[in-house]
Amino acid sequence: MNPAKRAEIFRRLRDGNPAPTTELVYTTPFELLVAVVLSAQATDVGVNKATARLFPAANTPAAILALGEAGLREYIKTIGLYQTKAKNVIGLCRLLLEQHGGEVPRDREALEALPGVGRKTANVVLNTAFGESTIAVDTHIFRVSNRTGLAPGKNVRQVEDKLMKLTPAEFKRDAHHWLILHGRYVCKARKPECGRCVIVDLCEFRGKTPLDPPPVR
Numbered sequence: 001m002n003p004a005k006r007a008e009i010f011r012r013l014r015d016g017n018p019a020p021t022t023e024l025v026y027t028t029p030f031e032l033l034v035a036v037v038l039s040a041q042a043t044d045v046g047v048n049k050a051t052a053r054l055f056p057a058a059n060t061p062a063a064i065l066a067l068g069e070a071g072l073r074e075y076i077k078t079i080g081l082y083q084t085k086a087k088n089v090i091g092l093c094r095l096l097l098e099q100h101g102g103e104v105p106r107d108r109e110a111l112e113a114l115p116g117v118g119r120k121t122a123n124v125v126l127n128t129a130f131g132e133s134t135i136a137v138d139t140h141i142f143r144v145s146n147r148t149g150l151a152p153g154k155n156v157r158q159v160e161d162k163l164m165k166l167t168p169a170e171f172k173r174d175a176h177h178w179l180i181l182h183g184r185y186v187c188k189a190r191k192p193e194c195g196r197c198v199i200v201d202l203c204e205f206r207g208k209t210p211l212d213p214p215p216v217r
Contacts, residue, residue, distance in 0.1 A: 001149045003166075005202050009150060010171035012198045013178040020177035022128050025051060029104040029129035030096075031059055034089055036124045037116045042080045050076045061093035061102045088116025106130050120156070123176070133172040135163045140183025141176065147187060149204030150179075 023044040026032040031051070039047045054075040058064045064072060072086045079085065092114040096102055104125065105111055111122040123136035137145070137156040141163075145151040151162035167175050186193050194200050194209045 001204060003168075006150060006166060007168050007171075009148070009199045009202050010168065010175065010178065012202075013182060014171065014174070016198055017178060017181065020174050020181060022124070022177065023181075024048065027055075028059065029125065030061065031055055032129050033092070033104050033111075033114075033117070033121075033125050034064070036121045037089055037092070038076060038079055038085055040081070040085070040116075040121075046079055050079050061096040065090060065093040065097065085116065091115035092117065104129065106132075119160075123160075127173070127176055131173070133169075135160055135167070135172070135176045135179075137163070138180060139189075140187075141179045143189060144179050144183040144187050147192070147203070147205045148199070 024035040025048045026035050069086050069090045076082045108122050111117050120136045123134040126132040127134045137160045145159045153159035186197050
């Protein structure tokens, strides 16, 4: 894909959503960190339902640590893999208090050292909480990047590296959000809705679904 086409893809996505953000509900970097850890293999809707109960009761490392693992499980038991996630969240709360004064570090290495936090989660926190131009590649972004030809790669790290290298600077800050929302609601896994896609003419996917016929005049 040539640079002009790539820039036009992002331009159109920006025109449709000038100020994109995560669909996870949060008010502090710590709340975002917890929500992203809980969102692994779960929907944002499901996570928001759980955190709507959890955060009013405990939304700091000390408060969640005071709940204990069993107490935390009661708030998040509707989320998949909740037992492992409860253990990880308690662990990261303990490390935040012991090593970072209870604050979420603005550092990739420090973030990835926390239980349950991998590269993708660190990228989301750095981008969404701290405004850094990182691109977290999840299943939606991986699919859109490969399907459209925007930044094809065999694994998520290859796609991330290509997106970071090839995305024009003016779009890099919000690229993560545009691509994930496009993959979630338009460029779906099983049946992409090409008929309402704003970049359909720029997309290099060979399996595009038939477009709606032009209206009869």
